Amino acid sequence: MSDSMRFDVMHFMPYVHLPDNHKDYVSTWVDFPNKYYDPEKAHGLYQQYFDQLALADRLGYDAIVLNEHHNTVYSMMATPNVVAATLLPRLRRARICVWGVPPNFMQPNRLAEEYAILDVLSKGRLEIALPLGTGMEYWANSVSPVTSRERFRESLKIMLQAWSEDGPTTHYGKYFTYRYLNPWPRPYQKPHPPCYIVGTGSPETIELAAELGFGYSSVFATQARAKELNDTLRERAAHHGFTLRPDQLPLLTFVYVAETDEEAEREYKGHLRRFYEDFARSTPQWLAPPGYISVEQLKIRAAGSDRLHGGFDFDHIRDSTFVAVGTPERVANLLGEWAERMGTNHLNNVMHVADMPHWKTTKNLTLFAEEVMPRLGAGSRETAAVGG
Amino acid sequence: MSTFSKRTLNVNGIDTVVHTAGTGEPLVLFHGAGTVDGFDFTVPWTDKFQVIVPHHPGFGESADDPSVDEMHDYVMHYLELFDALELDTFHLVGLSMGGYLAAKFGVEHCHRIRKLAMIAPALMLDPEHPMLDILALSGDKVIGALVKNFDALKPRLPENPDIDFIADRYRETTSLARLQWEHPNDLKLPRYLHRLKTPTLIVWGAEDRIVPAAQAAAWRNALPDVTIDIVEDAGHLVHLEKPEVVGRMGDFLGA
Numbered sequence: 001m002s003d004s005m006r007f008d009v010m011h012f013m014p015y016v017h018l019p020d021n022h023k024d025y026v027s028t029w030v031d032f033p034n035k036y037y038d039p040e041k042a043h044g045l046y047q048q049y050f051d052q053l054a055l056a057d058r059l060g061y062d063a064i065v066l067n068e069h070h071n072t073v074y075s076m077m078a079t080p081n082v083v084a085a086t087l088l089p090r091l092r093r094a095r096i097c098v099w100g101v102p103p104n105f106m107q108p109n110r111l112a113e114e115y116a117i118l119d120v121l122s123k124g125r126l127e128i129a130l131p132l133g134t135g136m137e138y139w140a141n142s143v144s145p146v147t148s149r150e151r152f153r154e155s156l157k158i159m160l161q162a163w164s165e166d167g168p169t170t171h172y173g174k175y176f177t178y179r180y181l182n183p184w185p186r187p188y189q190k191p192h193p194p195c196y197i198v199g200t201g202s203p204e205t206i207e208l209a210a211e212l213g214f215g216y217s218s219v220f221a222t223q224a225r226a227k228e229l230n231d232t233l234r235e236r237a238a239h240h241g242f243t244l245r246p247d248q249l250p251l252l253t254f255v256y257v258a259e260t261d262e263e264a265e266r267e268y269k270g271h272l273r274r275f276y277e278d279f280a281r282s283t284p285q286w287l288a289p290p291g292y293i294s295v296e297q298l299k300i301r302a303a304g305s306d307r308l309h310g311g312f313d314f315d316h317i318r319d320s321t322f323v324a325v326g327t328p329e330r331v332a333n334l335l336g337e338w339a340e341r342m343g344t345n346h347l348n349n350v351m352h353v354a355d356m357p358h359w360k361t362t363k364n365l366t367l368f369a370e371e372v373m374p375r376l377g378a379g380s381r382e383t384a385a386v387g388g
Numbered sequence: 389m390s391t392f393s394k395r396t397l398n399v400n401g402i403d404t405v406v407h408t409a410g411t412g413e414p415l416v417l418f419h420g421a422g423t424v425d426g427f428d429f430t431v432p433w434t435d436k437f438q439v440i441v442p443h444h445p446g447f448g449e450s451a452d453d454p455s456v457d458e459m460h461d462y463v464m465h466y467l468e469l470f471d472a473l474e475l476d477t478f479h480l481v482g483l484s485m486g487g488y489l490a491a492k493f494g495v496e497h498c499h500r501i502r503k504l505a506m507i508a509p510a511l512m513l514d515p516e517h518p519m520l521d522i523l524a525l526s527g528d529k530v531i532g533a534l535v536k537n538f539d540a541l542k543p544r545l546p547e548n549p550d551i552d553f554i555a556d557r558y559r560e561t562t563s564l565a566r567l568q569w570e571h572p573n574d575l576k577l578p579r580y581l582h583r584l585k586t587p588t589l590i591v592w593g594a595e596d597r598i599v600p601a602a603q604a605a606a607w608r609n610a611l612p613d614v615t616i617d618i619v620e621d622a623g624h625l626v627h628l629e630k631p632e633v634v635g636r637m638g639d640f641l642g643a
Contacts, residue, residue, distance in 0.1 A: 144569035285526040290565035
């Protein structure tokens with residue numbers, strides 16, 4: 001990877017057609033009734049979102065980022081590998097990042113196989129993240145949150161073994177037994193696609209990324225916290241003998257660009273508000289199922305201010321997290337400053353949130369590609385192949 | 389009547405707290421899936437019995453045992469604890485999840501139980517009258533469902549629960565989830581309950597919203613020697629709502 005900045009587009013693919021009475025529900029996750037899911041409307045949304053991501057590819061973004069959530073309007077990607085496979089023929093050069101499927105909800109050999117297929121189909125353009133899965137996912141799946149971290153580690157070991165060692169091999173563990181671990185196909189990239197760990201900063205997860213020399217991306221952390229996490233990770237990775245490259249520390253940002261700062265804020269604010277208040281609306285119970293975090297972590301999290309799931313204060317969120325809204329110049333300056341401070345050259349930008357209409361998303365994607373990317377040292381890339 | 393003394397025993401590496409009071413034949417209490425309701429209801433028994441109240445690993449004052457992943461681990465834990473306490477035979481009382489644990493212990497070691505009393509034993513497989521899946525509910529909802537008359541529980545709860553109180557409940561729920569998250573029911577217990585030949589009394593609040601009193605029929609059918617005492621106008625913590633049942637249980641065990 002060169003020194004030039006890398007630009008990814010992350011899409012949550014929300015189901016935006018919330019019923020009028022949705023505020024009657026304390027959460028839009030886990031038990032939000034799926035009678036409100038209309039497949040006809042979902043079909044239309046998929047088409048719209050796929051068009052946006054195909055456009056991003058043509059505009060020269062480096063990667064498309066997908067992830068997995070269950071039982072929620074927040075995301076229509078309960079099985080992101082299906083979405084990735086569907087999207088792939090529409091992407092000409094962008095990498096496809098599945099960030100990712102929580103291995104705990106799959107048989108690890110099966111997940112290793114799915115990723116290998118995507119890597120082969122894309123000729124080595126796959127990148128993956130290995131998340132534990134949010135607390136919410138454990139209410140939706142049949143896996144105990146209490147043993148989730150131990151099971152997660154075992155799953156990762158199996159997947160890496162399946163990719164890195166010639167089969168057949170064996171695995172006799174606590175949660176899985178493989179007498180013939182010998183998956184066909186194998187990944188296109190050797191020994192396997194680039195791997196990241198994604199998390200909200202629990203010490204166990206940071207340590208795991210450091211041990212494996214994987215990249216790490218913190219999600220929904222404050223600027224101060226994210227910096228702290230990156231520093232800790234670099235330090236722990238060095239302890240385990242790894243030197244992390246800047247691109248292994250992707251920075252998750254929320255970005256919206258318009259002609260003036262005022263216009264950008266006016267066009268964006270309402271959607272970000274809905275993201276926080278409606279789409280990310282969860283409960284302490286859903287966020288922390290029994291045993292998902294330690295009692296010590298529970299106390300730390302309760303003491304800190306978790307403003308993601310259910311409260312909205314635009315100025316506070318903009319100033320304390322990574323939300324860049326404004327003119328191309330302002331957004332480029334902010335992103336450049338953050339990247340430098342975080343020690344990364346890899347921006348993972350959320351460019352559609354909540355109920356943002358198609359026109360705003362395509363405008364945002366286009367303006368950013370044409371006006372922000374060049375300002376951040378992406379001048380030499382191929383751009384503006386729109387319509388191709 | 390006497391006051392409880394507390395001691396801590398190291399049981400196979402796990403610090404286990406045991407409260408003891410009274411003199412007489414030993415009586416062991418297996419508490420339920422939480423300790424917030426307290427154990428002082430056992431005080432009347434201390435006149436006639438040596439009342440022994442251990443805290444299960446992962447609950448109350450005992451240490452966590454992360455290796456626990458099924459109820460039988462607790463059976464093994466208690467075999468070791470009873471060795472350490474030099475308890476050969478004893479009366480056994482089980483409350484809710486502790487009732488199930490008592491039955492689980494009893495189908496293997498019923499010769500050690502002189503008499504058995506259970507209060508609203510949980511986790512019996514009864515598809516017609518399923519118990520409330522308390523792991524699916526938030527803590528405040530579970531606490532609200534514990535009694536019919538909330539006044540019976542209210543003085544035992546903090547007025548404004550602080551983070552330490554919430555963290556303690558999270559820890560105990562985690563310990564329950566170790567046993568129950570993936571397998572809420574013990575499908576095999578009913579098949580072995582006929583081995584529990586100990587004379588048994590089951591006390592149940594008629595309006596129990598956690599474990600329906602209708603499950604008493606399943607226990608009646610499964611146990612060879614059982615008396616069922618359904619108490620009107622009471623919920624899951626019937627012993628707090630209707631203290632007179634504590635006396636009836638003592639009479640049964642001492643008879």
